[in-house]
Amino acid sequence: MKTAISKLIVATAMLGALGWISASNARFGVSAASAQGAAKSQEVVVKIDNFSYMPHDITVAAGTTVIWVNNDDIPHTVVSTTDAFKSKALDTDDKFSFKFDKPGTYEYFCSIHPKMTAKVIVQ
Amino acid sequence: MGKIIRENLNNDGVDRRGFLKCMAWAGTGTLCLVQGGVLKSFALSEVANMDQSKLKGDLSFVQISDSHIGFDKAANPDVTATLREAIAKINGLGQPPAFVLHTGDLSHLSKASEFDTLDQTLKSIHTEKIFYVPGEHDVLNDNGEQYRERYGKGSLGDGWYSFDQKGVHFIGLVNVMNLKAGGLGSLGKEQLEWLEHDVKTLKSSTPIVVFAHIPLWSVYPEWGWGTDDSAQALSYLKRFGTVSVLNGHIHQVMQKVEGNVTFHTAMSTAFPQPQPGTAPSPGPMKVPADKLGGLLGLTNVNFVRGKHTLAVVDSTLQG
Numbered sequence: 029m030k031t032a033i034s035k036l037i038v039a040t041a042m043l044g045a046l047g048w049i050s051a052s053n054a055r056f057g058v059s060a061a062s063a064q065g066a067a068k069s070q071e072v073v074v075k076i077d078n079f080s081y082m083p084h085d086i087t088v089a090a091g092t093t094v095i096w097v098n099n100d101d102i103p104h105t106v107v108s109t110t111d112a113f114k115s116k117a118l119d120t121d122d123k124f125s126f127k128f129d130k131p132g133t134y135e136y137f138c139s140i141h142p143k144m145t146a147k148v149i150v151q
Numbered sequence: 152m153g154k155i156i157r158e159n160l161n162n163d164g165v166d167r168r169g170f171l172k173c174m175a176w177a178g179t180g181t182l183c184l185v186q187g188g189v190l191k192s193f194a195l196s197e198v199a200n201m202d203q204s205k206l207k208g209d210l211s212f213v214q215i216s217d218s219h220i221g222f223d224k225a226a227n228p229d230v231t232a233t234l235r236e237a238i239a240k241i242n243g244l245g246q247p248p249a250f251v252l253h254t255g256d257l258s259h260l261s262k263a264s265e266f267d268t269l270d271q272t273l274k275s276i277h278t279e280k281i282f283y284v285p286g287e288h289d290v291l292n293d294n295g296e297q298y299r300e301r302y303g304k305g306s307l308g309d310g311w312y313s314f315d316q317k318g319v320h321f322i323g324l325v326n327v328m329n330l331k332a333g334g335l336g337s338l339g340k341e342q343l344e345w346l347e348h349d350v351k352t353l354k355s356s357t358p359i360v361v362f363a364h365i366p367l368w369s370v371y372p373e374w375g376w377g378t379d380d381s382a383q384a385l386s387y388l389k390r391f392g393t394v395s396v397l398n399g400h401i402h403q404v405m406q407k408v409e410g411n412v413t414f415h416t417a418m419s420t421a422f423p424q425p426q427p428g429t430a431p432s433p434g435p436m437k438v439p440a441d442k443l444g445g446l447l448g449l450t451n452v453n454f455v456r457g458k459h460t461l462a463v464v465d466s467t468l469q470g
Binding site: 078079080100101102103107109116117119120135136137139140141142143145 | 222224225226259260261287288291292330331332333334335372373374375431432433434435
């Protein structure tokens with residue numbers, strides 16, 4: 029957990045260095061809300077580790093592309109509960125990305141291991 | 152060993168002590184005798200000194216599970232080799248099995264090449280027929296279309312079916328499709344209706360064997376090890392004298408008796424998974440190479456007609 033937190037801190041610091049405003053968020057979340065005039069192609073990475081999406085819930089600005097990377101030895105998927113997006117089965121190190129253009133709360137889960145749930149909040 | 156678990160703290164029939172006792176069986180090999188719904192279990196080391204004729208029945212079959220062909224990570228870089236070891240065990244049995252049940256996760260990623268390798272490897276089993284149910288790894292990306300084309304001929308819906316062998320009614324169920332966010336395994340309304348109809352005309356004295364991939368009892372819901380609507384399915388089986396439920400998915404041996412129903416999960420032929428709650432996740436468990444064979448295996452089941460006796464023997468690849 030300590031490692032995960034320190035990674036988040038590093039990630040947040042890096043975003044700040046790139047001219048982004050980072051705001052603190054819910055205890056499971058991380059914010060990547062951009063400042064006005066920030067580059068259009070923002071990307072946020074969600075890692076799939078130990079049957080969990082990390083960070084669990086994220087808040088991003090509209091236009092952000094979220095990239096999921098599967099670090100487990102077992103395949104997982106990223107499937108919206110409202111069919112907004114759906115990945116194929118991601119093998120180890122496979123990636124899936126989706127660009128969130130519209131604000132809203134997007135809940136998703138792993139259709140292979142449905143106990144794995146998380147959400148993307150787009151502002 | 153062999154005691155029925157009586158304390159029931161969370162309504163699943165298994166208390167922590169009993170649970171750990173069940174877990175200790177994993178990898179050591181277990182013989183279970185069910186007589187009139189009461190389960191007796193013995194370590195395989197005890198079985199060697201028992202009257203072997205009691206281990207033979209009118210019907211003998213083998214369950215294998217979770218071959219995960221295509222998996223090549225550290226927990227077992229050669230899952231085809233360990234499947235071959237399991238087959239060698241089957242072919243070495245004194246009484247060849249009437250058939251083999253594979254309780255799913257034949258493949259790791261539902262790839263045609265993985266199914267091809269499995270088919271090629273299973274050809275060497277000395278048995279009349281192999282019956283299958285899908286695991287969640289067999290229905291990736293195509294809603295199980297390829298699985299049903301290869302293994303589901305004559306089945307209904309997502310691949311469920313039943314058949315009779317020597318007076319025993321076997322029911323293969325599918326609980327890995329249309330899983331809902333936050334949920335467990337699922338049978339679904341259509342399959343439940345079919346099941347109710349399927350057993351309606353059977354005499355209550357008919358021994359029933361149900362097999363499906365994900366456990367049909369609440370093993371560890373936190374890791375998704377259970378089936379949301381299994382209680383509904385089991386309610387249709389209440390009137391039967393002997394019901395045996397065989398599952399895979401959790402890559403370890405666990406057993407439970409609840410009334411007339413005996414639940415049993417099988418080892419994987421590919422890689423072990425951790426005991427519930429003992430790891431951050433149920434991912435593949437890496438063990439030293441010389442320990443792996445002791446955590447993989449197969450299940451041999453014998454029926455003795457007229458006595459309502461079911462013997463379940465788990466043997467490891469090492470044992």
